[in-house]
Amino acid sequence: MTYDEFISSIGNTDSVPDKLNVQLQALWHDAKGNWQIAHDLIDHLEDPASAHVHAYLHRVEGDLWNARYWYNRAKQPEYKGGLKEEWEQLVKILL
Template sequence: MFISLPSFLASIEAGDPPPLSAPLRALWLDARGDWDGAHKCVDAREDKQSCWAHAYLHRKEGDLWNARYWYARAGRPPCEGPLEEEWREIAAALLAAEA
């Protein structure tokens, strides 16, 4: 099921999640203020997309050592830009991968 970024963002505002992969659900929950729920979505997963979302969550939490570990597992360099930009980059990339 293809979901555009605008539709994904609108679902966050509406509070009704569409069917989502674990890393997208993590981003959705994070955007709704549920960091713990978001972390549970990706904590036990080892695919690169989940590792990327996991890295973002630990960076947001301020646990930079742990974030660097998950960026490495995702095959990505650590992000140093604004968190909001990284969130949108991850969401756009994951949505495109599922298209």
């Protein structure tokens, strides 16, 4: 799936596209305004990619302490830019 196809799927369907990994599923749900579903998908996962998405989701929530914890777990620097830019960057990395 390309980035443009991923973006298009957000507006064109109510179901997650087939074959997306769990991290992209979480970002897809976040874009649809379903933060809790997004968080529930990755909350129990400990791999670096999930930890990175988890950090982003806690930034969205406004829980910066928790976000910093998850950036550390992901071995990623704390993102200092906007939420939209971080979301876009994560999607592009994970695709």
